[in-house]
Amino acid sequence: MTASLCALGLSISTTARAAALGNGSVTDPNIAYTGRWDLGSATAAVPNWTGGYLQTAFTGTTVKIKAREAVNFYASVDGGADVFYAGVRGTVNLTPTPLPQGNHTLRVSYRSGDTVFQGLVLDSGAGTVAPRVPSGLIEFVGDSITAGALTDRLALDSYGWKTGEQLGMRHTQIARSGYCLVGKGGCVGLASQFFKTASTGDQNWDFSRYQASAVVINLGTNDIGHGVTGTEFQSAYTTLLRDIRAKYPNAALFAVQTLKKRYVAETKAAVSARNGAGDAKVSYVDTSGWLTDGTDYEDGNGAWSGSSPS
Structure with a gap:
């Protein structure tokens, strides 16, 4: 990454x-x-x-x-x-x-x-x-793996934090355990909650506060347990990418293949749809081979426990 x-x-x-x-x-x-x-x-x-x-x-x-x-x-x-x-x-x-x-x-x-x-x-x-701070900022969007759930230091042991640190950039984690892309079956959907100030509540975030250089999205691990169909997932992902672009006109957007390989075709299709709409700064990230079940996970849903991938 x-x-x-x-x-x-x-x-x-x-x-x-x-x-x-x-x-x-x-x-x-x-x-x-x-x-x-x-x-x-x-x-x-x-x-x-x-x-x-x-x-x-x-x-x-x-x-x-x-x-x-x-x-x-x-x-x-x-x-x-x-x-x-x-x-x-x-x-x-x-x-x-x-x-x-x-x-x-x-x-x-x-x-x-x-x-x-x-x-x-x-x-x-x-x-x-006044401190010296990096001018670039990466926003990591996801569920338990992005939040660093079950790791010793939680957010500080997540792949997002470690990747941001290795790149020498500021970094944020718009993530919470159990969250989905699609709000369905009792699951909070980041397709809408991403645009809020906090992980709960309806207050809209003021995107003029900062502009992200990149947004890394790792969503889909939990949706499958809430009855989200492939069609629903692809539509919501395409819309999320479009709506994030409206907030961050110049950011690079990365749609990450979930480590459990769920909704892979739909994620790729969402990226292709945005590329076809003229957005060349949206990319799909193939994570095949990055981690191994049983040795690199903190839980069965892919809560990652190692150092950040290079």
Whole structure:
């Protein structure tokens, strides 16, 4: 997949904004949010869906985060390992051993969407600095495998997160366990929910917040258990590709063959339909041979457990 994405000429450059020292608040312009964050409150930012994260740089020797009760997250300081904070609450010190004086970087990553970020606490006289962030962004759309279900670190162990990290790009996961392409038989359909702010609810997402460089869609594993016919699946997939294109005019769209090889012909046909309609930046990704049943899966539906495919 990495090679395919690079072949489409996706940008992997980084950018930094020129700004004064910030105060670490939720509305601090030096904090870069990646994912579908609800930023409607000045005191609490909510990362919807899964795998949302924030990045910033800061001066001083320590950094603390203000967390809601029983929050789970990972924090990486100065590009170090992601340290897991489980069930923490209040003001959490991310640097129990003070850092050297100077500029430092911070990334805070959330395992799942149901949590709240309430700001940072810095040394007296210190502040945030605009971080360097990749200009390109990949959006991964799917079910449990894309959400990283059953893996040790959930979103951070998913193929989407790992692929984005290897490419040096920002990445989002519009995914949830059990979700389908088609909303039928009690299954939530991403053909419509993709366009919402969160994995539940009817609030429409504001696509002007960011533009994806690429969208990788891995859907169809669960539809077969909800009575979705091939005709229904192909029609919904074709419509989804069309509707995503309307939101992301310049993105490369990748329709991934499900690892359980379900609705393969219909997925290919949906891509062909969009190509025939003049959309040359829609591609089918053949995953044959990528993984092996019984050794590479975390569950019977293909929840992937290895490193990201190259």
